[in-house]
Amino acid sequence: MRRFTAALFLLGLGVMIAAIYQHMDFSNTAVNAGQAINVVAAQETGAANFVTSVVLAYRGIDTLLELTILFTAAMIGGMVLGRRRIDAPRDPDAGFILRTGADLLFPLLLVVGLYIILHGHLTPGGGFQGGVILASAFFLPLLARPGITLIDQRIVSLVEGLAGATFILIGLLAMFDGKEFLTPLFDKGELGALISAGSLPVLYLAVGIKVGAELAGLLAHLAEAEALD
Amino acid sequence: MNLLVLMIVLPLLTAFLLSIINRASTFAARVAGPLVLLATAAIGFSVWPQLSDAPIAMQWGGFQVPLGITLYADQFGLLFALAITIGTLLLWPRNSKNQLRSSSLALLLAGTGTGLALSGDLFNIYVFYELMTVVSYGLIAGRGTSGSFASTLRYLVISGFGAALALAGIALVYQATGTLNLAQLAQLAPEKLNNLQGFAAFVLMLVGFGVKAELFPVNMWVPEVYATASSRVSALLAGVVSKLALLIIMRLLILVFHQPEALTVLLVLGILGVVSGELAAWRARDLNRMLAFSSIGQLGVMFIALSIPGNAGVFAALAVMVHHLFLKPSMFLLAERWGGSIEKLAGAAKTSPVAAALFVLLSLSLIGVPPLPGFWAKLLVIMPMLALDQPLYYFGAFVILAAASLEANYLFRVVMKLYDKQPVDVPHKAHATVDLATAVFLGAGLIASVFMLVPLADRLDSIAAQATDVSIYIQTVAPQSLQSGSVQ
Amino acid sequence: MDILDSNTILYIAAFGLMLIGIGGIVISNHLMRIIFGIALLEAGANLLLLLSTYNEDASAPIIVNGNVPAMMADPVPQALVLTAIVIGVGILALALSLAIRVQRAYGTLDMREVRLKLEQEISADAGIDMPSSSEKPADIGEVPVNSVVQQESGS
Numbered sequence: 001m002r003r004f005t006a007a008l009f010l011l012g013l014g015v016m017i018a019a020i021y022q023h024m025d026f027s028n029t030a031v032n033a034g035q036a037i038n039v040v041a042a043q044e045t046g047a048a049n050f051v052t053s054v055v056l057a058y059r060g061i062d063t064l065l066e067l068t069i070l071f072t073a074a075m076i077g078g079m080v081l082g083r084r085r086i087d088a089p090r091d092p093d094a095g096f097i098l099r100t101g102a103d104l105l106f107p108l109l110l111v112v113g114l115y116i117i118l119h120g121h122l123t124p125g126g127g128f129q130g131g132v133i134l135a136s137a138f139f140l141p142l143l144a145r146p147g148i149t150l151i152d153q154r155i156v157s158l159v160e161g162l163a164g165a166t167f168i169l170i171g172l173l174a175m176f177d178g179k180e181f182l183t184p185l186f187d188k189g190e191l192g193a194l195i196s197a198g199s200l201p202v203l204y205l206a207v208g209i210k211v212g213a214e215l216a217g218l219l220a221h222l223a224e225a226e227a228l229d
Numbered sequence: 230m231n232l233l234v235l236m237i238v239l240p241l242l243t244a245f246l247l248s249i250i251n252r253a254s255t256f257a258a259r260v261a262g263p264l265v266l267l268a269t270a271a272i273g274f275s276v277w278p279q280l281s282d283a284p285i286a287m288q289w290g291g292f293q294v295p296l297g298i299t300l301y302a303d304q305f306g307l308l309f310a311l312a313i314t315i316g317t318l319l320l321w322p323r324n325s326k327n328q329l330r331s332s333s334l335a336l337l338l339a340g341t342g343t344g345l346a347l348s349g350d351l352f353n354i355y356v357f358y359e360l361m362t363v364v365s366y367g368l369i370a371g372r373g374t375s376g377s378f379a380s381t382l383r384y385l386v387i388s389g390f391g392a393a394l395a396l397a398g399i400a401l402v403y404q405a406t407g408t409l410n411l412a413q414l415a416q417l418a419p420e421k422l423n424n425l426q427g428f429a430a431f432v433l434m435l436v437g438f439g440v441k442a443e444l445f446p447v448n449m450w451v452p453e454v455y456a457t458a459s460s461r462v463s464a465l466l467a468g469v470v471s472k473l474a475l476l477i478i479m480r481l482l483i484l485v486f487h488q489p490e491a492l493t494v495l496l497v498l499g500i501l502g503v504v505s506g507e508l509a510a511w512r513a514r515d516l517n518r519m520l521a522f523s524s525i526g527q528l529g530v531m532f533i534a535l536s537i538p539g540n541a542g543v544f545a546a547l548a549v550m551v552h553h554l555f556l557k558p559s560m561f562l563l564a565e566r567w568g569g570s571i572e573k574l575a576g577a578a579k580t581s582p583v584a585a586a587l588f589v590l591l592s593l594s595l596i597g598v599p600p601l602p603g604f605w606a607k608l609l610v611i612m613p614m615l616a617l618d619q620p621l622y623y624f625g626a627f628v629i630l631a632a633a634s635l636e637a638n639y640l641f642r643v644v645m646k647l648y649d650k651q652p653v654d655v656p657h658k659a660h661a662t663v664d665l666a667t668a669v670f671l672g673a674g675l676i677a678s679v680f681m682l683v684p685l686a687d688r689l690d691s692i693a694a695q696a697t698d699v700s701i702y703i704q705t706v707a708p709q710s711l712q713s714g715s716v717q
Numbered sequence: 718m719d720i721l722d723s724n725t726i727l728y729i730a731a732f733g734l735m736l737i738g739i740g741g742i743v744i745s746n747h748l749m750r751i752i753f754g755i756a757l758l759e760a761g762a763n764l765l766l767l768l769s770t771y772n773e774d775a776s777a778p779i780i781v782n783g784n785v786p787a788m789m790a791d792p793v794p795q796a797l798v799l800t801a802i803v804i805g806v807g808i809l810a811l812a813l814s815l816a817i818r819v820q821r822a823y824g825t826l827d828m829r830e831v832r833l834k835l836e837q838e839i840s841a842d843a844g845i846d847m848p849s850s851s852e853k854p855a856d857i858g859e860v861p862v863n864s865v866v867q868q869e870s871g872s
Contacts, residue, residue, distance in 0.1 A: 006744045010736055016429075017732045023425040025405065026724065032407035033295045034770060034791030038778055041792075042785075044292070050778035050789070054796035058297050061289045065341070065356045066800045068241055069363050072337060073807035076367040077814040079330050080378065124779065128803055157248050164245035168238055180291035181234040211803070218810045225817045352797050359804050366811060375822030376838040379831050382748065382815040389755040389808055390742055396762040396801055397735060403794065404769035456839045515843035569844040 046188030047121035047197035055126065056200045056207075060182040064167055067207060070214040071164060077221045091146040102144035109137035117208035121197040127204040131211025138216040142223050156217050163210035170199055170206075231287045233276055233302055233347065236269040236310060240340030244333040251329055262332040266318045266339055273311045273343075280304045284695065286349065286412075286706045294707045295410045299349035301706060305547070305696035306346040309469075309476050312554055313342030316469040319667050320461045320558060327371050334367045338465070345473050349706060351399055351409040354477055358395075358438060361473070362388050365441075365466055369458040376457040384450040388440050391447055395437025401430040402485070412706035415484040415699050422485060431486040432494065434478075441474035443528040445502040452509070455521035460565035460664075463517070467524045468558035472550050475531055479543065482535060483697055489538075496536035496621060500628050502529025507632040511639045514571060516564045519639060520557070523595070526632055527553050533625050534610045541613040544693035548606040551689065552594070552675075556603070559671035560591050566658045571642065575649035581659050585647045587672045592640040594675055597633050602678045605686070607633070727768050734761030748819070748826040752812045759805045763798045770794055 034054075041053040055063050093099065113133035120126025141148060171182040186198035195201075243265045251258035279285065284303035288294065302310075317339040322331035341364060345357040370381040403409060405426055406417045414422075422430070440447045455463040482491065506525030513519035527549070534546035563584050567574055578585035594603035607629060614626040660668075678685055695701060734757055741754025770791035778789040820826050823834045 003744055006740070009743065010740050013739065014732075014736055017736070020401075020425055020429045021728055021732070025421075025426075032770060032791060033409065033413075034407070034793035035789075037296050037792060038789045040293075040296070041778075042780060048780040050780075050792040051795045051799075054792045055799060057290055058292055059353075059793075059796055059800075061298055061344075062353055062356050062796075062800050064241070065344075065353075065360050066803050068244075068337065068341075069356075069360050069804050070807045071245065072334070072360065072363045072367060073811045075330055075333065076363070076370060077811055079327055079367065079373075080370055080811075080814045080818055122779075124777065128799060161245045161247075161249045165242060168242045168245070171238065172242075175234070180231070180288060181238060182290045184290070215806075218807075222810065222813060222817075225814070352800075356800060356804070359808075363808065363811065366815075370815065374838075375818070376835055376842070378815055378818040378822065379835045379838075382812065382819050383828075383832070383835070385808070385812050385815065386742070386748075386751055386755065389752075389812070390739075390758065392808075393735075393738070393755065393758040393762045396759070397765050399797075400762060400766035400769050400794075403766070407770065409793075453835060453839070456843070457835075514845050515840075517843070518839070569842070573844055 045184055045197055045200060047200050049121055049123065049126070051124075052121045052126055052197075052200060052204065056121075056203050057182075057184050060171070060203070063203075063207065064171070064182075067164055067167065067210050067214075070211060070218075071160060074160070074214040074217045074221070077218050081221050081225050083224075093146070094144045099144045102140040105140060106137055109133055109140070113137060113208070113212065117205055118194070118201065120204040120208075121200050122194070127207030128211055131208040132215060134208065134212030135215035135219065138212070139219045139223070142220060146223070153217070156213050160210055160213040160217070163206045163213065166206040167203060167210070170203060231285065231300075232272050233285070233287070233300065234289075236272050236314070237340050237344040237347070239265050239269055240336040240343075244336040244340070247333045247336070248329060258329060258332070262336050263318060263321060265336065266314055269339070269343070270311060270314045270318065273307060273314060276302065277304070277307060277311075280307060281691070284701065284705045295408050295413050298353045299410055299412065299706050300347050301349035301411070301702070302347050303695050303701075303705075304692040306476070308551075308692060309473055310343040310346040313346070313469050313473060314339045316465060316554075316558065317342075319670070320465050320562075322368065322371070322459070322461055323663070326373060330367070331371050334364050334371065337364045338368070338470075342470065342473050346476055349411045351402060351411060351414065353409075355392075355395060355399060358441070358474070358477065359392055361470065362392065362441065365462075365470060368462045368465070369454055371462070372457065372459050374457065380450070380453040380457040384454050387447055387450050391437040391440035393437075394433045398430040398433030398437060401426055401433070405430075410706070411480065411484050412703045415703055418485045418487065423488065427486060428488050428490055431481070431488065431491050434481060435491075435494065435498075438474050438477045438481075439498075442471050442478060442532075443502070443506075443525045444532065445498045445505065445525075445529065448502070448506075448525050451525055452513075452518045452521045455524075455561075456515070456517045460517075460561050460568070463521070463564075464558035464561035467521070467561060468554055471524070471528060472554055475528070475535075475546075475550065479535060479546065479696070483543065484699060484702060492536045492538060493621070495532050496625055499529045499532030499534075499536060500625050502526065502532060503628050503632050504529075507635045511635050513639070515569060516567050516571060516574070516643065517561075519571070519643070520560055520564055523636065523639075524553075524557055526636070527557070527595075530607070530610060530629055530632075533614075533629065536625075537610075537613050537617070537622075540693060540697050541609075543697050544690055545606075545609040545613065547689050547693050547696075548609045548686075552602050552606040555671045555674050555678075556591055556595060559587070559668040560595075562664045562668040562671075563588050563591075563660070565664050566660050571646055574643065574646045575651050576647075578647045581665075583669065584660050584665055585644075587668060588647065589644055590672055590675070592644060596637045596640060600679055602675055602682070605682065723773060724768075724771070727764070727771065731761050731764035731768055734758070734764060737761075746828045748816055748828055748831065751828065752809065752816065755812075756805065756809055759801070763801050763805075766798050766801065767794050 041050045045053040045057045047053045113130045116125040117127050117130030174183040174185055175181050184198045188198050190196055243261055247258055250261055286301045289298045317335050322335050341357050341361045348354045348357055366381050370377050405421045443451050503526050506522050510519050510522035513522055531546050531549050534549055535542055594601035597604040597607040611626045614622040738754045738758025742751050775788045775790040776786040778792040823831055
């Protein structure tokens with residue numbers, strides 16, 4: 001009975017959505033903040049990748065908040081799951097393939113992750129994508145050999161704190177310069193060069209390291225959660 | 230250069246660095262949070278006088294108006310920014326088990342609450358709102374009991390559902406207008422959003438942001454969370470955070486969504502909230518959940534007030550909000566030691582006479598007994614409703630009055646128990662001095678407002694007038710009136 | 718409805734994902750399925766956001782070797798979705814952590830049972846007799862005492 005009413009409810013919702021879709025107007029392209037950004041972004045930020053310009057410059061505060069959400073989620077995750085008991089049973093080591101694969105992939109993932117972070121202002125990718133790859137680099141060994149301590153939690157918390165603080169401090173630096181918070185700084189350089197776009201690559205590096213540290217920490221907390229009896 | 234940014238950024242920075250500070254000195258980590266909040270509150274107060282002439286707008290990163298993100302400070306926004314900063318300071322978590330994390334979370338709550346109140350960009354509001362939600366998960370779960378985990382998870386499910394709907398609403402708005410800036414949306418709304426799509430977007434965002442504002446269908450989390458979280462956290466969530474969510478809905482309503490149907494939706498949901506909340510509070514058998522349900526009822530009154538068109542509605546809603554802002558945290562602080570069954574409260578007035586007297590005062594104001602501010606707040610809601618001369622508004626006014634008698638019934642039940650002469654077998658616990666002092670401080674604010682009623686009402690009226698004037702908003706954010714389509 | 722152009726198909730996908738997500742939340746009682754329902758709903762909303770200014774002919778808003786594409790896609794929804802996805806990941810991880818603790822404390826992830834046990838726990842704490850049972854659930858999920866100090870310094 002309950003499923004029937006739920007199905008009926010969903011059907012009604014579907015019809016409503018269809019009605020809304022029928023009334024949607026796809027013709028307007030007159031006003032568009034995004035297209036306006038496309039026109040001025042190269043000049044204003046010096047980054048060849050305009051999505052990066054939006055993420056770090058035009059909507060930089062959103063990105064800062066997003067990092068804060070990850071920071072908070074990782075902190076709460078740690079608080080909720082707690083530390084495992086010393087005598088809690090652990091999963092056995094994984095098989096030969098996963099162990100060897102993890103060893104081989106570890107440096108590779110680090111390099112790829114850093115490459116993607118550092119080229120975030122030039123090519124698709126950036127701090128988030130690269131940060132996730134970095135996190136997986138540190139998580140893979142944990143899957144292969146449960147129980148190894150690859151990274152000290154203290155170092156993780158130091159890195160995440162400092163990376164987040166770097167982002168804010170770069171923003172504050174602009175304020176000391178008499179500009180608004182998070183105004184892009186430094187020389188914009190040549191469009192498309194690796195060292196260009198002023199402070200954006202530095203911000204993206206902070207984002208990448210922060211995302212990597214938070215996600216690795218969250219995954220480690222989840223992996224460390226004691227198996228249920 | 231605008232110092233208001235620091236009100237948002239400094240708490241975040243401190244929260245990031247708190248665990249590092251803690252390594253250097255535990256004492257420094259302990260005092261850093263309150264000190265930073267004192268500093269940000271001082272910044273807020275220093276900016277306050279400028280705002281009565283004209284609001285301030287600034288751009289994060291200094292980009293042109295529709296491209297970047299706008300921060301918009303008017304008296305309305307700054308009032309609630311200060312409320313969350315000072316509220317967090319007063320209700321600073323005292324959790325010996327997880328002090329460091331709780332301090333970080335409290336700082337983040339103050340920073341994001343401020344940002345939410347001052348944000349002038351739709352998606353930025355969403356991100357601030359999400360961050361505030363995640364922070365409140367942490368504060369609730371910080372108690373560490375299995376009940377707090379379960380209630381947080383159930384809260385997370387409802388909240389996640391709402392947030393995704395709000396995101397879909399934002400997508401619909403961006404599809405229709407191509408901008409997220411509230412000032413530009415206010416200009417484009419009559420043309421682009423006064424249709425079915427705009428209404429759908431409004432409903433989606435109302436449900437999404439309504440989760441925290443204890444809106445009727447998405448408030449199942451309220452009794453569970455307030456019963457399992459610590460009293461200070463409940464006081465913060467019910468007292469301040471719910472108002473911030475309401476502030477977002479008010480801003481959207483004033484600036485972007487002008488459909489008459491939107492007001493009807495608010496009125497109906499508000500009435501349902503009042504009815505369901507007050508009836509559940511009447512049935513509740515422990516103080517925490519009684520207060521939780523009654524807070525659903527009061528938020529319902531605020532939604533009803535919002536449904537009154539024009540300046541009067543915003544003024545009335547603002548009055549009820551400010552009243553509730555003082556009252557609810559104080560009540561939750563009193564409930565800290567009176568948590569259990571109401572039956573067990575018999576004779577508690579003997580152990581803590583001050584707390585009991587304060588509870589009586591708060592109850593009277595909540596019900597709306599004449600000289601107290603609660604009466605004037607409710608009057609401000611009911612009078613314009615009757616003046617509208619529409620059946621549904623008449624019904625709404627009737628519901629508010631009926632709810633007041635229900636409130637009187639269940640609150641006096643508690644008061645009767647407090648002053649019960651019967652001997653008790655279990656001795657009552659006296660209130661912690663800090664809790665009682667904070668509660669008395671807030672209660673004193675209520676009494677003080679009785680003597681300053683006229684200037685206070687004038688001030689609130691001017692705040693409401695400033696908030697409802699769309700042209701002020703547009704002029705402040707974009708002085709060179711934006712032509713639709715052309716971006717300089 | 719006229720012919721199914723690519724825009725319509727994409728919108729059907731976005732709204733469909735949202736409906737499936739809502740369906741999962743409304744119909745199922747298992748918390749894991751509800752959490753996945755939220756993830757699907759979020760995915761649908763993200764797709765909707767991407768579609769808001771979608772244009773088939775536009776190319777990625779990136780300048781490669783100095784060539785400026787004639788028509789570039791709107792970078793704003795892409796940046797917004799990036800933000801929304803990361804937020805979603807954080808909340809998903811948090812939901813899973815909480816689910817682990819709830820399962821450990823209550824021995825179930827069925828929403829109805831969790832709700833019932835939560836109700837019982839609150840009532841037991843408040844000292845109210847529940848008609849069904851006033852037994853407080855066992856606190857098997859507590860953090861070991863000795864770890865508290867380490868936690869404080871560790872994060």
